[in-house]
Amino acid sequence: MRMAELSRESGVPVATIKFYLREGLLPAGERTGRNQARYGDEHVRRLQFVRALLDIGGLSIAQVRQVIEALDAETPTHDVLGVSQGALTLPTTEASDEDRANALKWVEEVVAGRGWDLEEDDNAVAALVSSLATLRALGLRTQNEWLESYVGAAAMIAEADLDNVASLGNTESIVENAVVGTVVGDTVLASLRRIAQKHVSAQRFGSASG
Amino acid sequence: MRMAELSRESGVPVATIKFYLREGLLPAGERTGRNQARYGDEHVRRLQFVRALLDIGGLSIAQVRQVIEALDAETPTHDVLGVSQGALTLPTTEASDEDRANALKWVEEVVAGRGWDLEEDDNAVAALVSSLATLRALGLRTQNEWLESYVGAAAMIAEADLDNVASLGNTESIVENAVVGTVVGDTVLASLRRIAQKHVSAQRFGSASG
Numbered sequence: 001m002r003m004a005e006l007s008r009e010s011g012v013p014v015a016t017i018k019f020y021l022r023e024g025l026l027p028a029g030e031r032t033g034r035n036q037a038r039y040g041d042e043h044v045r046r047l048q049f050v051r052a053l054l055d056i057g058g059l060s061i062a063q064v065r066q067v068i069e070a071l072d073a074e075t076p077t078h079d080v081l082g083v084s085q086g087a088l089t090l091p092t093t094e095a096s097d098e099d100r101a102n103a104l105k106w107v108e109e110v111v112a113g114r115g116w117d118l119e120e121d122d123n124a125v126a127a128l129v130s131s132l133a134t135l136r137a138l139g140l141r142t143q144n145e146w147l148e149s150y151v152g153a154a155a156m157i158a159e160a161d162l163d164n165v166a167s168l169g170n171t172e173s174i175v176e177n178a179v180v181g182t183v184v185g186d187t188v189l190a191s192l193r194r195i196a197q198k199h200v201s202a203q204r205f206g207s208a209s210g
Numbered sequence: 211m212r213m214a215e216l217s218r219e220s221g222v223p224v225a226t227i228k229f230y231l232r233e234g235l236l237p238a239g240e241r242t243g244r245n246q247a248r249y250g251d252e253h254v255r256r257l258q259f260v261r262a263l264l265d266i267g268g269l270s271i272a273q274v275r276q277v278i279e280a281l282d283a284e285t286p287t288h289d290v291l292g293v294s295q296g297a298l299t300l301p302t303t304e305a306s307d308e309d310r311a312n313a314l315k316w317v318e319e320v321v322a323g324r325g326w327d328l329e330e331d332d333n334a335v336a337a338l339v340s341s342l343a344t345l346r347a348l349g350l351r352t353q354n355e356w357l358e359s360y361v362g363a364a365a366m367i368a369e370a371d372l373d374n375v376a377s378l379g380n381t382e383s384i385v386e387n388a389v390v391g392t393v394v395g396d397t398v399l400a401s402l403r404r405i406a407q408k409h410v411s412a413q414r415f416g417s418a419s420g
Contacts, residue, residue: 078415128401149370153363158406160359191338196368205288
């Protein structure tokens with residue numbers, strides 16, 4: 001198909017497609033003339049992939065290029081996932097070195113034996129440690145059993161996330177599903193948690209309104 | 211204590227304390243003169259509570275006032291929690307009526323028997339339904355087992371959240387811990403989920419780098 005048809009098929013404007021071509025996010029089409037090229041279904045697919053990473057994943061152009069380069073180099077799935085998931089940063093909060101060290105020690109104790117990687121330069125670990133440090137600095141209650149339940153729930157969800165994508169077969173689909181699933185999954189989980197809390201609160205504390 | 215000492219104790223500037231007094235977020239002190247009043251520990255406590263709801267919970271002044279009014283009216287804990295948790299809104303995404311109706315039907319099937327309340331005017335339900343509709347509109351894989359695991363994990367977490375606060379005894383502490391725990395807990399969970407995903411991905415897909 002020509003560029004105009006590729007745009008219609010994918011819903012991505014021609015100017016944007018040209019930008020992605022220049023930025024190396026989309027492979028060049030098959031040359032058919034001085035100013036013409038032919039594109040295939042793999043280009044439609046790749047455009048959807050790029051849009052998912054940019055729009056839903058919130059990745060930068062440079063980060064998407066990194067993921068694409070890893071994909072095109074036939075890097076093993078786990079490593080491409082490392083690149084894309086590593087770009088999905090979470091907010092970290094201010095905390096003193098001491099509070100962060102204590103929080104990290106606490107997490108290490110609770111996840112002991114699970115074989116999880118807890119390097120502090122990993123954004124997810126930094127976000128976790130600073131969140132827990134914030135809770136403690138505020139004098140909020142943080143019981144061991146509470147964190148243990150979170151760790152158990154996270155392990156369960158991660159298995160479900162990988163189950164959901166593992167059988168997709170090709171790395172591009174797996175990465176797309178993982179990125180979108182991780183970002184949208186955060187909201188799915190947060191909203192289910194609130195719905196469940198409301199139910200448990202009614203059971204524990206009863207309600208005047210019934 | 212005088213206003214200046216209340217400010218030092220709580221770390222809240224005098225001008226802000228006066229603003230909270232005018233807005234009804236803080237009860238008046240005991241009058242000791244024309245322009246003087248005495249404040250107690252309950253004022254320090256209340257200031258921490260207000261700051262937690264505003265800064266961590268992201269509630270508006272009007273929403274904090276609603277929570278405080280419910281507290282002061284000795285409304286049952288479950289109902290005060292309903293007011294405060296209801297103010298912790300999640301983002302909803304655009305989705306067609308049909309996609310949302312299908313997503314709601316899917317959730318209803320998966321949570322059947324749990325007794326969870328799924329009213330669509332509840333923000334958490336709207337966020338859940340629009341997120342699932344987005345996943346499906348993008349053609350992403352959404353297996354029943356995947357959502358079932360999320361629902362199971364959310365139920366587990368909600369129990370842990372309520373266990374963590376239930377024994378605090380007074381409604382103000384419970385509400386403060388629940389609001390902060392819900393907001394910060396979202397990040398705790400999201401970061402643990404990424405750490406666990408990395409571990410499961412290494413198990414499933416192996417890694418060139420080890």
